[in-house]
Amino acid sequence: MAKASKKISEFSLVQGYLTRLSGGLAVGVVKICERKTGSVTDEELAKKLKVKVTEVRTILNRLHYAGIACYKKTKNRKTGWYSYTWAIKPRRVIELLLEEQAKEIEKLESKQRFEKDYTFFICKDRCSTFPFEIAAEYQFKCPACGKTMDLADNEKMAKGRNKQISDLKKEVEELRKIS
Ligand SMILES: [Zn+2]
Structure with a gap:
């Protein structure tokens, strides 16, 4: 199958769907995740979108619930804190x-x-x-x-x-x- 040159977040139909699903910011979240596949943390997303990290987490949770977003949990050896890196599943969308x-x-x-x-x-x-x-x-x-x-x-x-x-x-x- 031919690989799509366009990212899914560029389609207005997808944008409308994401907005209905988890609000206007969801489009921005998906856009950034698509650009940096599997390497974005919620903190980075919040910084890039200039919103609170809790807002980003709410969106990510909704996307995760729908099976659109998935995460990887990694422990920082120095601090002992966990960080979550997120990815989007375009096919699921x-x-x-x-x-x-x-x-x-x-x-x-x-x-x-x-x-x-x-x-x-x-x-x-x-x-x-x-x-x-x-x-x-x-x-x-x-x-x-x-x-x-x-x-x-x-x-x-x-x-x-x-x-x-x-x-x-x-x-x-x-x-x-x-x-
Ligand atoms: Zn009338």
């Missing part, structure tokens, strides 16, 4: 992300099937969309903002949904290439 994407695609496709069979009403401010029966129960007034709900353009909705699905599928293809 891709694996988790592909799982998540597959679920998302499935969800969108079932929405798509549902949307084909119903007539929808959409709020003027687009904060909610409901099938006819439910919109009628709300007397065609948006339950979120109180504005009128109008008949939605089914074709436009279907187009938007199709694009959403094909965009996700494209991203999955890209991910498969690097895994």
